[in-house]
Amino acid sequence: MVRLVGDNEDGDATRVDAALVEAYLAESRELTLAEIRNIVPRDGRYRSILYDLMLEYPLRNAKALRPALCIATCRALGGPLEAVLRSAGTLELYHNAFLIHDDVEDGSESRRDRPTLHRTHGMPIAVNVGDAMLALALQPLLDNMRLIGMGKALRILQAIARMARESAEGQALELHWIRTNEWDLTDTDYLRMVYKKTSWYTFITPVLLGGIVAGAPAPRLVTLRRFAALLGIAFQIQDDILNLTAEGDGYGKEFAGDLWEGKHTLILMHAVRSATATERRRAVAILRKRRPAAGEEGRPAGPPSLRLLRSLERRGELSAAGRRELEATLAPAEGDADSKTAAEIRFLITLIERCGSIDYARATSERFARRAEAVLRGAPWLGPSVHRQFLSALVDFVVQRGR
Amino acid sequence: MVRLVGDNEDGDATRVDAALVEAYLAESRELTLAEIRNIVPRDGRYRSILYDLMLEYPLRNAKALRPALCIATCRALGGPLEAVLRSAGTLELYHNAFLIHDDVEDGSESRRDRPTLHRTHGMPIAVNVGDAMLALALQPLLDNMRLIGMGKALRILQAIARMARESAEGQALELHWIRTNEWDLTDTDYLRMVYKKTSWYTFITPVLLGGIVAGAPAPRLVTLRRFAALLGIAFQIQDDILNLTAEGDGYGKEFAGDLWEGKHTLILMHAVRSATATERRRAVAILRKRRPAAGEEGRPAGPPSLRLLRSLERRGELSAAGRRELEATLAPAEGDADSKTAAEIRFLITLIERCGSIDYARATSERFARRAEAVLRGAPWLGPSVHRQFLSALVDFVVQRGR
Numbered sequence: 001m002v003r004l005v006g007d008n009e010d011g012d013a014t015r016v017d018a019a020l021v022e023a024y025l026a027e028s029r030e031l032t033l034a035e036i037r038n039i040v041p042r043d044g045r046y047r048s049i050l051y052d053l054m055l056e057y058p059l060r061n062a063k064a065l066r067p068a069l070c071i072a073t074c075r076a077l078g079g080p081l082e083a084v085l086r087s088a089g090t091l092e093l094y095h096n097a098f099l100i101h102d103d104v105e106d107g108s109e110s111r112r113d114r115p116t117l118h119r120t121h122g123m124p125i126a127v128n129v130g131d132a133m134l135a136l137a138l139q140p141l142l143d144n145m146r147l148i149g150m151g152k153a154l155r156i157l158q159a160i161a162r163m164a165r166e167s168a169e170g171q172a173l174e175l176h177w178i179r180t181n182e183w184d185l186t187d188t189d190y191l192r193m194v195y196k197k198t199s200w201y202t203f204i205t206p207v208l209l210g211g212i213v214a215g216a217p218a219p220r221l222v223t224l225r226r227f228a229a230l231l232g233i234a235f236q237i238q239d240d241i242l243n244l245t246a247e248g249d250g251y252g253k254e255f256a257g258d259l260w261e262g263k264h265t266l267i268l269m270h271a272v273r274s275a276t277a278t279e280r281r282r283a284v285a286i287l288r289k290r291r292p293a294a295g296e297e298g299r300p301a302g303p304p305s306l307r308l309l310r311s312l313e314r315r316g317e318l319s320a321a322g323r324r325e326l327e328a329t330l331a332p333a334e335g336d337a338d339s340k341t342a343a344e345i346r347f348l349i350t351l352i353e354r355c356g357s358i359d360y361a362r363a364t365s366e367r368f369a370r371r372a373e374a375v376l377r378g379a380p381w382l383g384p385s386v387h388r389q390f391l392s393a394l395v396d397f398v399v400q401r402g403r
Numbered sequence: 404m405v406r407l408v409g410d411n412e413d414g415d416a417t418r419v420d421a422a423l424v425e426a427y428l429a430e431s432r433e434l435t436l437a438e439i440r441n442i443v444p445r446d447g448r449y450r451s452i453l454y455d456l457m458l459e460y461p462l463r464n465a466k467a468l469r470p471a472l473c474i475a476t477c478r479a480l481g482g483p484l485e486a487v488l489r490s491a492g493t494l495e496l497y498h499n500a501f502l503i504h505d506d507v508e509d510g511s512e513s514r515r516d517r518p519t520l521h522r523t524h525g526m527p528i529a530v531n532v533g534d535a536m537l538a539l540a541l542q543p544l545l546d547n548m549r550l551i552g553m554g555k556a557l558r559i560l561q562a563i564a565r566m567a568r569e570s571a572e573g574q575a576l577e578l579h580w581i582r583t584n585e586w587d588l589t590d591t592d593y594l595r596m597v598y599k600k601t602s603w604y605t606f607i608t609p610v611l612l613g614g615i616v617a618g619a620p621a622p623r624l625v626t627l628r629r630f631a632a633l634l635g636i637a638f639q640i641q642d643d644i645l646n647l648t649a650e651g652d653g654y655g656k657e658f659a660g661d662l663w664e665g666k667h668t669l670i671l672m673h674a675v676r677s678a679t680a681t682e683r684r685r686a687v688a689i690l691r692k693r694r695p696a697a698g699e700e701g702r703p704a705g706p707p708s709l710r711l712l713r714s715l716e717r718r719g720e721l722s723a724a725g726r727r728e729l730e731a732t733l734a735p736a737e738g739d740a741d742s743k744t745a746a747e748i749r750f751l752i753t754l755i756e757r758c759g760s761i762d763y764a765r766a767t768s769e770r771f772a773r774r775a776e777a778v779l780r781g782a783p784w785l786g787p788s789v790h791r792q793f794l795s796a797l798v799d800f801v802v803q804r805g806r
Binding site: 049128139150168 | 532
């Protein structure tokens with residue numbers, strides 16, 4: 001459930017748009033799941049030990065944003081639904097394969113409110129299922145030739161190869177910053193990383209695939225790509241914001257998990273940059289420490305209580321001063337000297353608050369969303385349809401979700 | 404260095420063949436590395452944090468068996484070297500990507516006598532480099548179109564998709580057996596698993612790619628595939644044998660590592676099957692236990708001493724009885740109740756010896772090698788050339804390496 005605050009003048013219009021986005025996502029998701037069921041083999045012998053496991057994550061409560069973008073772009077350009085479903089399904093397969101690997105890398109406990117695959121089946125099986133999904137995605141892209149012709153199918157394969165390269169580079173950049181604890185970075189560095197890591201993978205490739213299937217000429221693909229790049233950046237910044245502001249149900253990720261992992265969000269980069277020299281030194285020293293392992297002291301007692309306090313504060317049931325006082329009474333939650341403590345995460349949150357970094361991120365996200373909107377407005381060849389409406393409404397949806 | 408014992412009558416011929424195989428492998432490896440250097444981008448910004456890491460494993464002391472098979476098949480059929488190099492390089496890229504992921508899965512410490520990538524760069528970076536290599540392999544296969552034409556390039560992509568599926572199924576089978584501690588299995592089960600896991604990946608796909616590039620008609624591809632399937636099985640069984648018999652330098656893997664991991668080798672399956680009911684119960688109970696983590700008691704003290712004793716015995720410097728007596732004096736090496744101990748691994752080794760399971764495996768490997776040889780002899784269209792000689796000599800090389 002998306003809760004829109006309707007704090008702009010046409011709150012009703014916003015609500016209608018959000019309902020449209022939700023309905024479009026839900027319908028695309030159903031179509032995509034049916035397609036994935038076709039793509040994944042259902043042979044007797046390997047079904048229960050391999051193929052059923054491939055369907056686990058897609059069948060959980062996923063938004064299926066990528067296939068929806070792909071379908072909407074194709075249809076907004078007048079392309080037929082049947083021609084694009086194979087590509088949409090493949091994108092969702094890729095995405096879920098990467099989620100499985102991400103969960104292994106991060107040692108995550110849950111995904112979409114249920115235990116991660118490596119927790120239920122062990123790490124080796126989870127890595128193999130992820131590899132198998134990446135590999136299996138090749139076949140439907142080859143079968144595409146019969147469906148949409150050789151030329152388009154090849155351009156889609158090229159787009160997938162490009163996506164893979166861009167994502168790997170973006171990911172390499174982020175992992176390198178984490179490993180070397182690099183914080184002497186500008187917004188430009190952040191934008192480059194997010195453009196590669198998030199925009200290419202979640203937005204650019206889906207709209208390119210939709211555009212290619214619909215037979216859009218090159219200049220239109222350039223416009224679509226620009227729209228998607230901007231929206232992807234707005235999306236990632238909003239994702240970073242949610243990690244520090246989202247409450248309760250529906251979020252599904254761990255509050256302040258990005259801080260525990262020392263991820264390079266626009267928010268944290270802004271705070272570190274805006275802090276005094278002393279604060280910056282302390283923040284960087286904290287971020288150098290590793291995340292405590294699950295079950296280690298410090299982490300389990302930390303975030304949940306902190307989260308409750310902040311939720312009480314946001315609901316107006318606790319003052320900022322009262323919250324700070326309560327926080328101070330929380331057990332200091334000692335970890336070893338090499339791992340972050342709850343008190344240290346609280347220091348980072350306080351620093352972020354004092355530097356106004358969340359507001360800064362909100363303004364930046366909003367700015368990119370408006371630029372994306374402007375690009376779409378300048379594309380009259382994307383005639384009026386529910387599909388174009390979805391793309392347009394998605395802009396507000398992306399920056400307002402979870403508020 | 405391959406040490407051939409020359410225990411058959413024409414020892415000299417065997418030595419010449421082994422030298423041929425080594426020289427052919429070495430030359431193919433140089434050509435393949437040059438090609439991989441072309442495939443992997445060398446951009447400034449991402450070079451040190453991503454692309455150089457992709458080259459790490461290939462540049463280590465690898466045999467590069469897969470590209471050699473691919474090159475030899477193409478050239479034995481009269482195909483040109485330049486046309487097949489791209490496919491050969493891609494195969495080696497895939498292989499090394501899977502090695503990186505395997506090392507993460509198994510928590511391996513070293514690969515080709517140097518620390519594993521996840522030890523030097525951390526697990527997240529290692530997983531990303533592996534994913535990036537898998538993804539990057541798509542581009543050269545698409546570029547292949549310009550090199551060898553659309554039809555062949557597409558058939559190669561199909562072969563890669565099939566390989567991916569077969570390997571994933573074989574791997575799923577093995578991981579399922581390990582997870583459920585399934586030992587009520589026949590040789591047919593083993594052969595199916597190995598055909599999928601090893602033959603498709605290491606032998607069938609390389610010769611198919613070579614054959615496709617050379618323009619071999621379908622019936623010849625069927626013969627080549629049959630040759631490769633049989634040779635792959637002989638190769639895997641020999642690999643299992645080496646894990647329990649190889650000494651010192653040049654092997655590069657951990658002695659009895661398969662037993663610690665509870666892997667389903669033909670040897671162990673034969674021993675479990677041939678044991679008395681009591682022994683079988685004990686063996687299965689041992690195999691149910693997990694491998695102790697590195698540094699845990701039991702493992703570090705175990706295998707090296709055991710290995711030394713067996714080496715002494717083989718070199719005739721220790722009798723079997725003396726070795727058993729010495730083994731009994733080794734500290735019992737306690738782990739927790741859930742993890743295997745050195746004493747338990749010794750029990751399995753003794754069981755394997757008593758059941759003659761290594762001899763059984765040797766005979767089986769030999770039988771498959773001879774069948775592979777017969778298939779090759781029945782292929783007169785593979786005219787005489789150094790390339791055909793390599794394929795032919797490879798059969799003995801596979802079953803005699805490490806002896």
